[in-house]
Amino acid sequence: xxxxxxxxxxxxxxxxxxxxxxxxxxxxxxxxxxxxxxxxxxxxxxxxxxxxxxxxxxxxxxxxxxxxxxxxxxxxxxxxxxxxxxxxxxxxxxxxxxxxxxxxxxxxxxxxxxxxxxxxxxxxxxxxxxxxxxxxxxxxxxxxxxxxxxxxxxxxxxxxxxxxxxxxxxxxxxxxxxxxxxxxxxxxxxxxxxxxxxxxxxxxxxxxxxxxxxxxxxxxxxxxxxxxxxxxxxxxxxxxxxxxxxxxxxxxxxxxxxxxxxxxxxxxxxxxxxxxxxxxxxxxxxxxxxxxxxxxxxxxxxxxxxxxxxxxxxxxxxxxxxxxxxxxxxxxxxxxxxxxxxxxxxxxxxxxxxxxxxxxxxxxxxxxxxxxxxxxxxxxxxxxxxxxxxxxxxxxxxxxxxxxxxxxxxxxxxxxxxxxxxxxxxxxxxxxxxxxxxxxxxxxxxxxxxxxxxxxxxxxxxxxxxxxxxxxxxxxxxxxxxxxxxxxxxxxxxxxxxxxxxxxxxxxxxxxxxxxxxxxxxxxxxxxxxxxxxxxxxxxxxxxxxxxxx
Amino acid sequence: xxxxxxxxxxxxxxxxxxxxxxxxxxxxxxxxxxxxxxxxxxxxxxxxxxxxxxxxxxxxxxxxxxxxxxxxxxxxxxxxxxxxxxxxxxxxxxxxxxxxxxxxxxxxxxxxxxxxxxxxxxxxxxxxxxxxxxxxxxxxxxxxxxxxxxxxxxxxxxxxxxxxxxxxxxxxxxxxxxxxxxxxxxxxxxxxxxxxxxxxxxxxxxxxxxxxxxxxxxxxxxxxxxxxxxxxxxxxxxxxxxx
Numbered sequence: 001x002x003x004x005x006x007x008x009x010x011x012x013x014x015x016x017x018x019x020x021x022x023x024x025x026x027x028x029x030x031x032x033x034x035x036x037x038x039x040x041x042x043x044x045x046x047x048x049x050x051x052x053x054x055x056x057x058x059x060x061x062x063x064x065x066x067x068x069x070x071x072x073x074x075x076x077x078x079x080x081x082x083x084x085x086x087x088x089x090x091x092x093x094x095x096x097x098x099x100x101x102x103x104x105x106x107x108x109x110x111x112x113x114x115x116x117x118x119x120x121x122x123x124x125x126x127x128x129x130x131x132x133x134x135x136x137x138x139x140x141x142x143x144x145x146x147x148x149x150x151x152x153x154x155x156x157x158x159x160x161x162x163x164x165x166x167x168x169x170x171x172x173x174x175x176x177x178x179x180x181x182x183x184x185x186x187x188x189x190x191x192x193x194x195x196x197x198x199x200x201x202x203x204x205x206x207x208x209x210x211x212x213x214x215x216x217x218x219x220x221x222x223x224x225x226x227x228x229x230x231x232x233x234x235x236x237x238x239x240x241x242x243x244x245x246x247x248x249x250x251x252x253x254x255x256x257x258x259x260x261x262x263x264x265x266x267x268x269x270x271x272x273x274x275x276x277x278x279x280x281x282x283x284x285x286x287x288x289x290x291x292x293x294x295x296x297x298x299x300x301x302x303x304x305x306x307x308x309x310x311x312x313x314x315x316x317x318x319x320x321x322x323x324x325x326x327x328x329x330x331x332x333x334x335x336x337x338x339x340x341x342x343x344x345x346x347x348x349x350x351x352x353x354x355x356x357x358x359x360x361x362x363x364x365x366x367x368x369x370x371x372x373x374x375x376x377x378x379x380x381x382x383x384x385x386x387x388x389x390x391x392x393x394x395x396x397x398x399x400x401x402x403x404x405x406x407x408x409x410x411x412x413x414x415x416x417x418x419x420x421x422x423x424x425x426x427x428x429x430x431x432x433x434x435x436x437x438x439x440x441x442x443x444x445x446x447x448x449x450x451x452x453x454x455x456x457x458x459x460x461x462x463x464x465x466x467x468x469x470x471x472x473x474x475x476x477x478x479x480x481x482x483x484x485x486x487x488x489x490x491x492x493x494x495x496x497x498x499x500x501x502x503x504x505x506x507x508x509x510x511x512x513x514x515x516x517x518x519x520x521x522x523x524x525x526x527x528x529x530x531x532x533x534x535x536x537x538x539x540x541x542x543x544x545x546x547x548x549x550x
Numbered sequence: 551x552x553x554x555x556x557x558x559x560x561x562x563x564x565x566x567x568x569x570x571x572x573x574x575x576x577x578x579x580x581x582x583x584x585x586x587x588x589x590x591x592x593x594x595x596x597x598x599x600x601x602x603x604x605x606x607x608x609x610x611x612x613x614x615x616x617x618x619x620x621x622x623x624x625x626x627x628x629x630x631x632x633x634x635x636x637x638x639x640x641x642x643x644x645x646x647x648x649x650x651x652x653x654x655x656x657x658x659x660x661x662x663x664x665x666x667x668x669x670x671x672x673x674x675x676x677x678x679x680x681x682x683x684x685x686x687x688x689x690x691x692x693x694x695x696x697x698x699x700x701x702x703x704x705x706x707x708x709x710x711x712x713x714x715x716x717x718x719x720x721x722x723x724x725x726x727x728x729x730x731x732x733x734x735x736x737x738x739x740x741x742x743x744x745x746x747x748x749x750x751x752x753x754x755x756x757x758x759x760x761x762x763x764x765x766x767x768x769x770x771x772x773x774x775x776x777x778x779x780x781x782x783x784x785x786x787x788x789x790x791x792x793x
Contacts, residue, residue, distance in 0.1 A: 213586055216758060
C-alpha cells in the first residue's frame with residue numbers, strides 16, 4: 001500500500017445558477033495574459049450543450065484519455081509512445097483555434113478618437129491573433145442557456161446514445177450548468193502523453209502541474225487530455241492548465257473559483273488513496289464498473305490501518321486530521337452523492353459532481369404536483385428517463401441506477417427537511433427509504449444547504465517549508481533564534497525564526513534586500529559567544545572611519 | 551600549392567571555428583538563461599491542414615538528410631571501400647536515397663513557407679529571427695541540392711575527397727583550406743550558409759532539435775514530483791537510526 005493524499009473538489013450542480021463568476025475570477029487571476037486569451041482554466045457549460053472546446057467529449061474523434069488494449073491492458077487511446085513520437089511533427093488530434101474560438105477585442109479607440117460626425121462611431125471587433133477586423137462566429141460560451149437546441153441539430157456528443165426520443169421531448173425537459181476545471185486525475189493521461197515529462201503530479205497533494213521550463217511545446221498533452229483542460233499558450237508555445245490555485249491551497253485557502261462562487265457550491269478537501277491500485281482500478285473491463293472502482297480507491301481516513309500507513313508514508317498529522325474532516329470524502333463515500341465526470345475516460349478524475357435534482361423538481365412543479373413531496377419526487381425520478389440517462393452519460397458511464405439513487409437521496413432530503421422547517425413532525429420513513437438515518441440526513445443537509453465556509457473548505461496548509469525551518473531551529477543553537485545573541489550567525493533561520501514558519505516563506509532562500517534593511521541596525525555589533533578565539537574578529541574594535549554600516 | 555589568401559583563411563578557418571564556439575556557448579547560455587523559451591513554438595493551433603502534410607514531410611526528410619550527411623562526411627572513403635562498397639554502388643545509394651530525402655525536405659519547406667506567409671495567424675506569430683532562419687535554411691538546402699545534382703552527380707566532383715576530408719580535418723583542428731577553396735561554388739555556398747546557420751542556431755527555435763524527447767520511450771507514464779525542492783538525501787553524519 002502506497003498512500004497518497006489528493007486535494008479534490010466536489011461541485012453541487014443543484015446549486016449552480018450559471019453566473020460564470022468562477023470563470024471570470026479565474027481568468028482574472030490566471031489567464032489574462034497575451035497568448036491565453038482563449039484559455040479558460042474554469043468554464044461553465046450549459047448542458048445539454050457542446051461544451052468547450054466544441055464537442056470535446058467525443059473521444060472517437062479526439063482520442064483523449066485511456067482505453068483498454070485487446071489484451072486488456074491500459075493504454076493511451078491515441079496510441080503508444082512510439083506512435084506519439086512518430087506523430088510529433090503534426091499532432092493528428094490537436095484541436096484548432098476554431099474549435100475554441102478566435103479571441104477578439106474591439107476597436108474601442110474609435111469611440112474616443114472619432115471626429116465630430118453625423119453617425120455614432122462604433123467599436124468593431126478585431127482579432128487578437130491577426131489584429132484584423134473579424135466577424136464573431138463563436139466563443140467560449142456561445143450556446144449558453146440554450147440547452148442544446150442551438151442551430152441545426154443537437155451536437156452534444158452525450159446525446160447521441162440517448163437517441164431519437166430526445167428530439168421530441170427535449171426542449172421542455174431540462175437544462176443545467178456544468179462548471180469545469182482540470183480534474184487533477186489520479187491517472188492523468190496528459191502526464192502520460194507528455195514526451196518531455198514536463199507535466200507531473202505533486203506527491204504531496206496530487207495537483208497536476210506543467211513545469212514551464214521543461215515543456216517543449218510538443219502538444220501531446222492537449223490531445224491526450226479527454227477533458228481538453230490543457231491549453232496551448234500560443235505566444236509562449238507552452239502548455240498551460242488549471243493549477244488548482246496551488247499557491248492558495250498551500251496556504252490553506254480555497255481556489256479562486258471556489259472562493260468566489262456565489263452559490264457556495266464547491267467543496268474542497270483531501271482524500272487518501274492507494275497509488276499502487278490506481279492502474280488496476282482504471283483497467284476494469286466494464287466501463288460501468290469504473291465508477292465503483294474509482295470510489296473504492298479512496299480510503300477511509302478513520303481506519304486505523306489507513307492512518308498508520310499514512311503516517312508511515314510521511315503524511316503530516318494535521319493532514320490526516322484534515323482528511324478525516326474532509327467534506328469531499330463525506331460527499332463521495334459517506335453520503336454517496338458525488339460522481340466523477342466521465343469515469344469512462346479511465347483517468348480517475350478528482351473533481352466530483354453532485355448531479356442536479358432541479359430538472360426533476362421543475363417537471364413535478366410544472367405538472368402541478370407538490371414538488372417537495374418525497375413520493376412525487378421518487379415517482380418522477382423513476383419516470384424521467386431522459387435527464388437521468390443524460391446525467392448517467394456524464395457521470396457514471398451510462399449506469400442510470402447510480403444516478404437515480406443519488407437523486408432519490410437528494411429528493412428525500414428535500415422532503416424530509418421541508419417538514420422540519422415547516423414545524424411538521426418529520427417522516428423518518430423518508431431517510432430510511434434511501435438508506436439513511438434522520439441524523440445523517442440532517443448532517444447532509446447542513447453540509448449541502450447551510451454550507452458553512454469552514455465546512456466546505458477543509459484545506460491543511462502546505463508543510464515542507466515549515467518542516468525545514470523547524471528542523472533548522474531544532475538542530476541549531478537556541479541562542480541563534482530571533483533576538484538572541486547568535487541571530488546574526490545563522491542567516492537561514494535567525495531573522496525569521498518562528499515567524500518564518502508562517503505561510504510560504506522559504507527559510508533556506510537567500511535573504512532578501514528587505515531583510516537586510518531590517519537588520520542594518522545590528523551591523524557592526526559583535527557576538528563574542530561565537531568567537532572561536534582565533535584571530536581578531538571584525539568589529540571588535542571600531543574602524544578608523546567609525547562603526548561599519550553606521 | 552599557393553598559400554591561402556586572407557579571405558580564404560577567414561572563410562574556411564576563422565568563421566567555422568567562431569560558428570562552432572557560438573553554437574556551443576550559445577546553447578549553454580540559452581539553456582541556463584532561457585529554458586522557458588526552449589520550445590518548438592508550434593503554430594499548429596492556428597493552422598493544421600497544410601502543416602499536417604508539410605511538417606512531417608520536412609522533418610522526416612531532414613532527418614534522412616542528416617543521416618546521409620553523417621555517412622558522407624564522417625565515414626572516410628577508404629573505409630567504405632574496405633568493406634567492398636564500390637564508388638558506383640555508393641553514389642547510386644547516395645543519389646537515390648539522397649534525392650528522395652531532398653525532395654521531401656524541399657517540398658515540405660516550400661509548403662511550410664507558403665503556409666507561414668499566406669496564413670495571417672501564422673504570419674502574425676512569425677518573428678524577424680524566424681524569417682532570417684527560414685531564409686538561411688532555404689539557401690542551405692537549395693545550395694545542397696544544387697551541388698549534389700550539378701557538381702557531384704553530373705559534374706564529377708567527389709566531395710568525399712574534398713569537403714568531407716576538410717570536415718574531418720576541421721574536428722582535428724587541422725583544416726586544409728585548399729580543400730574548400732577549390733571546391734565548386736555550390737558546395738562553398740552550401741557549407742558557408744550551413745556554418746552561419748549553426749551560429750544562428752542557439753538563438754532561434756531550432757534549439758528544439760536538442761529537445762528531442764527520446765527519454766519518453768523509457769520513462770513510466772505517470773510522473774510524481776515533490777514540491778519540496780529542498781528535499782535532499784540525508785546529510786552525512788545525520789542519518790537516523792533504523793530501529
